[in-house]
Amino acid sequence: MAGEGATAGSQLIWCEGISKSYDGVRVQVEDADIVLKRGSKLGVIGVNGAGKSTLLNLLARKEIPDSGAVSYRKGLRVVIVDQDPQMDDDLTPLECVFAADNPTNRAIRDYEDALARLDKKQCGEEELQRVMNNMDSLQAWDAEANARQILSRLGLDFRSLRNRKFRLLSGGQQKRVALAAALVQNPDVLILDEPTNHLDIDAIEWLENAISVPELTVVLVTHDRYFLDRSCTDIMELYQGSVYNHSGGYDKFLLNKALRLKEEDHIAEVALGRLRKEAEWMRRQPKARSTKSKSRIDQFYSLQSMAKKRTRPGSVEFASKVSRMGNKTLEFIDSNLAFDQRIIMKSFSYEFKRNDRIGIVGGNGVGKTTFLRVLMQLQNLDAGEVIIGETVVFGYYNQAGVDFPSKVRVFDYVKDILYANDVPDPKPIKVLEQYGFETEQMYTEIDRLSGGEKRRLQLLEVMAKDPNFLVLDEVTNDLDLQTLTLLENFLLDYSGVLVVVSHDRFFMDRLASHLFIFEGDGKILDFNGNFSDYLDVRREKTAESGSASLNDGSESNGSSQGQQMRNSKTAPKKKMSNKERKEYESILGEIDKLAARQADLESTLVSGNLDYDQLSSRTEELASKLGRLRFSNVQESKLNLSEVKGSDAMQLFE
Structure with a gap:
């Protein structure tokens, strides 16, 4: 892609023919062309060691490619949050958040410094007014409050950590401080390496919303498939140094990858057949002879490269025996x-x-x-x-x-x-x-x-x-x-x-x-029930609590959870009817069958052994089974709840 042409329109970062390897042996990226557009949400996936973190570092210019170039649009703000973030060990969380070198952060640091020197009578009113005017012009007054809010939403208790040094924080706390420091910079491109590690469900859902801003470009590596599906519009796979782009979510990627591998197998098989003939020709030629067809020799090495693509790692299958267990666990x-x-x-x-x-x-x-x-x-x-x-x-x-x-x-x-x-x-x-x-x-x-x-x-x-x-x-x-x-x-x-x-x-x-x-x-x-069932019940209960507080202002937010638990334990239980009992047993049987079929379908989808029609039909069946399984789980939970008195039962989950 041309240099100036690549900068046109919405393109923010473009990579031309970038390659990166370590010790000249382990190839991470090879001759890759990548374009990032404004507002795109790109998920990078690949097996461990494939080079995902290396690619993120290349895009962030933390590493230099062995060949090729990574170009930015002029004035682009790019921020990366590493899998294991490194920050100044002696700074507090809030100081870490404002440590980046940008106009707003510099204004805040100047203002805090002026206040500290004012107490020591080392700063005059004229200088203080100057830094305050700078805060006004940059609209920086709300930045500290915004940073505290972000830290809180990411699950950090700011008050208890206010004076604690970064080096004394846990790994999870350090990750959340780094995420907050990235978000307050309002970057054009946000690069995240395993951002959901150490985050609870509330923080993950908040982060999903935070990075969904239409103008924000996001590149992320994550193992969280829900986060991947909800946050990303495109998938990029790293495989043996090559980059493959897929439009859509993770499920669509699995289908497209299976089709791609099948096509590559066919091409490699044809190349292997031709390679045998060309190898025989190469052996027949005298070593001292210099009249071999250069184009034919080049074709031989090209066929050799294509045939190698058929050599993939064998299917991985975890194996373990289970020691015999007695009646007492x-x-x-x-x-x-x-x-x-x-x-x-x-x-x-x-x-x-x-x-x-x-x-x-x-x-x-x-x-x-x-x-x-x-x-x-x-x-x-x-x-x-x-x-x-x-x-x-x-x-x-x-x-x-x-x-x-x-x-x-x-x-x-x-x-x-x-x-x-x-x-x-x-x-x-x-x-x-x-x-x-x-x-x-x-x-x-x-x-x-x-x-x-x-x-x-x-x-x-x-x-x-x-x-x-x-x-x-x-x-x-x-x-x-x-x-x-x-x-x-x-x-x-x-x-x-x-x-x-x-x-x-x-x-x-x-x-x-x-x-x-x-x-x-x-x-x-x-x-x-499972995790999604719990979240559904929690959301329903939250909505009911909100509605009750709006409709009845005469009561407080209610008794303590401990009192609610005591009430629920002493409440009389409502027994299932014979009809409900039969329905419950039927649902349990259906859940077992659906779960078994779900596992079978997912295994065959990633096997790469299906043709297009089989892939399409089994993908549709999987979607249907997942929907039915979810419905059955919820029905089972509802029937279980019928054994405990209405509102008291709901308190068990809140």
Whole structure:
């Protein structure tokens, strides 16, 4: 594309023939042409290590391509939020937000500095008036209030963090401060690397709205398929260094990719047949002869390149046995725990059943991870007890990650894991293939793996124990979408107890059949249904509460939630009629069948083995099944609610 022509109209960033590799071996991007237009919302996807973060850094000019050029429209404001943001460790959150070098931030810093010097009589009224006039001209007075509001909506308690240094914040808090710092700059192009990591559902939904501004151009990498579908109008896939553009959401991308791979297979197969003939011709020619047809030699290497495209990584399939479990699993009895001046559990009791699939839901800081630590016997209770069955074998995926040893090859690390867990006939290569590692990755040092590849290695280590009680804390963070789909399909067939903490709504909807909802102050409520059902009930209850407060101004906002819970426990229960009971049992059977068919359809869609007609018909069937499954889940929840007295039942979910 021509230089000046590319700047015309709505085009903001254009890349011409950019390539980037590391150590001359691992190709991230190769000869790519990319154009970003004003208002576009682009989702970048690809397997772990494909180069997604590298591409974002190239677009943000944080890295320089080995060849080609990245050009900006004049005066363009581009802001990037890295997966692990780096900011000045000694600044407070608000100082971090205003640290960027732009006119508004400079005006605010000058004003704050003038006020500080005024107290020391080092600043005159004339200078103070000058900086105040500058604030007026830039309309900067509301900027601090706006920043505080953004921090609050992203789930940060500004008052408690007001004087805390950035280095003392948790990883999740640092990510949210970085997001706020990016948003207050009003950029033309916002580049986000895994923005939903560490955000709760309210913050994610707020961020969806914040980046939906029509004039804002967004480029993002995310594993959250709901966020991807709701926020992006186009998908860009990175695959073996090449860039593929797809218009539409994630579901449409899957269909288009399957068709593209089928066509590429056909082209590569034809090229392979011709390559054999040309290779024979190349061998017959004398080495000293210089009269070989140059064009034919060039054609040989071109065919060789096309034929290589048929060589793709084999199908990844997670595998693990499940240790036998006795009748006793794990039971909480009247458990109480306070941690870091917060009440985590208050009189909590629950006995896990052998096939429980429980999702842990709640805002940041309510104690979800602490609860998992109690499960894993890494945290003691203040009162009550946890009884663990003798045959329980835990598998714990910790969101903090693993401190892998340095200078150790992936192959050697996995070999030691298999021997340590007494795996019979251990075969590290086979196991690594099952977790999506290619040959060159097996013999590289762990330090050189991408963040997502290290997460896959962590997951392999957890599953090598053959756990029958699997605890996953934010397992979806940093995993690519292909790996996530495979993990979901594996977990759908997993026969042990599954406990999951995740802010990935799609992941939770597929895997958790009921939820523990952490509401804070020790309240943990058991909700029968999936995550979307819970959100629907919560929105309905919020709307009803708002309507009631408008219609009856004589009452306050109501009694405390604790009193509501006590009322609901003592309320008389309304039994199901025989007709309702039969309907309930019928719905449960239909849900099981629909869920099984859903998993089968999703597996075949990503297999790449279907022709166009099969892809189209199964895509339509999947949409129909998903709609019916959602309806059936809601109907089941409604019938369950009929057993508890009307408004009191609703209080269980609020």
